[in-house]
Amino acid sequence: MTPSSTTGSHITDPAPIDLRDPGELLAATPHLLGFEPSDSVVVIGHRGATGTRIGNVVRADLPSVGEETDLARQLLGPLLHQSVAVTVAIVGGRPEGAVGPPAADVVAAVGEVFESVGLPLLHALWVPKIRAGAPWRCYEDSCCAGHLPDPSSTVMAAVSAHAGLVTHGSRAAMERQLHPVASEVLARRAAMLRRRVRDGLRDDAASLRRGRAAVRTVLARTWRGTPLLSDTEVVELAVALSIPEVRDACLATALPVGGAGAMTAERLWLLLTKHTPAPERAQPATLLAYSAYVRGEGALAGMALDVALKADPGHVLSQLLRQALQHGLPPEKLVGLARSCDGGPIWTPPEDGESPNRSSPTDPTARPTGPPDDAG
Template identity: 30%
Template sequence: MSTTTMHLRSPAELLAAVPYILGFQPTDSIVAIALKDGRVGLTARIDLPAPDHPERAVDALMPALLREEPDQVIAIGYGDSAGHAATVLDGFAAVLAEEGIGIRDRLLVTGGRWRSLECADPGCCPPEGTLLEQDESATAVASEFVGQGVAPLPDRAALAAQLEPTEKARLVGRLLDRPRPRRVLQPRVVAGIWARVLDPDEDPPELMAQDASWATRTLQDVGLRDGIIAWLTPGTLKPADLPDDVQAVLKLLGPAPHTSGDPSVDLRLRSRLVRLCTLLPDSHAAPALTVLAAHAWWHGNGALTRVALDRTLRCDPDYRLAQLLTLMVDQGISPTDR
């Protein structure tokens, strides 16, 4: 799994990084960040529960946190009402303490300001809070993410909207609704299709409807679907366990993208997978969405994994691989836990 090291030295810097870690600006949310050996681990977000049901934050977040076994947790509440978010943070912190998990900090973000509930010094944490944009080092953190080609969306709905079908999906749907060709595609043909779909160049050609439809047809073969996932997410599946024709396709595709050592390659591959999913109507989208979810999960992008799985299960509630990935995400299982 590719990683980028970044040192966060203050709550302001952490708060600047959270939208980039999640992929969108959190609002009306509780975010739990697990710390282990001084490193940021699991970052989980849920919608802020109703004021009369703060325990729902505990029910949603604790299973994954317990599995992570963190040394400490930072809990962040985002909301229009400081009292509402603070009440939920208090209940969440109490349960963490009962489980023997330390609280590094509880941060409250409201009205464009933040303050620490663990800090009673008004000189450090004024009661009215500190403007989020006030810290120059926080701006530097955001700039570092932007330099890596990462930018957060306004909210989770905007992230989910990126995976919805476009107008071109109607054309691809018509191609897919035609009778399935009787001939079996040779490995070199399948590899050629996927090489065009997953073109990692900085300025790749437009993904054509014909390629999108053929790639989607190939994913109806579970072995090939699993092979593409294995190629994109090394270590999740053993290539030797895949059918011979699938192994032939992977060999023709060449070295896996993670061997490039360039994180931007993975971002471009993700962008191509997202584009493929937007070209597919719901009736045909489940396999491609699950490939995208697996790729996002392997790279630690929980927000994209979730929205991809949400659309997958909307398209096909019985799609088994999506059900399995959803269970793994719910339980906080990371790729390294396999």
């Protein structure tokens, strides 16, 4: 049993949250995760000398009876590095007609496991759903209660919107954007790739130049808007990304973190993740995961790594990134991976004042909006 989502904050360095108002913190959870949780346990790490800034955040489905301690131990790993204390929030989980907050055994297990390693539990909160006006309350003090503010009007919502990020209505909604295109399209492209392999893939200077040029051309088109990719282009890009030097140069497009160029590249990696057949799909999915990870969106990074490892279980870089995510390695620790790439930049955004497409990197057609629904 593993947490269904392990994530750093959706915002790389969010504004301080007033911990005297638990309702504000609960209302911010969709923006911290990148999606609205439901029937979930969410553990929020607090960092800084006074614990008033948000660190890593982890979420999992509520466990079955008897699995509470095992889940608490798994939730602990990503929060050990930077946290000085934690808040646990249970979202949903109360059966019809029940009285009082549900999942008290989960809260107790989290408190016991985290406090055993010196991470005190600052708050234990419950809310039935993340909606404006929803009632919330604390576990230990029945007088500690209130109603949620509008999640779309919190400080975290404003920071998220300013960054051009989408907060999805559920984990499933975030995951759906990675679903591949029609199987017959993928089968056609897979056949083309097999023919390319039979003809022999060369690893020489000419192939490297051709691969870099193919990526650079499509990145320039992505800057202007979401490109329509032909079968030939998808195959050409898949071949290009199979060249280690090209793939490594593409890692560097994630820098500077959150910049217009990085967001443009991330949109392309998402598009290619949907349009490329397995096992070649692992390459763009890993680039998407890396870009999402270094800008602090661990949920998307985890989903992209799931896709990459399903496409190619032996993909080494995906395995390394998965380990980093599971252990809560801070995003800034991974920035050096892109900085260590040899060679010049594979592409840089235009400097002539032309404006990039401002769509979210996690959905080529989306704008920052609120939620649908599903198990988060």
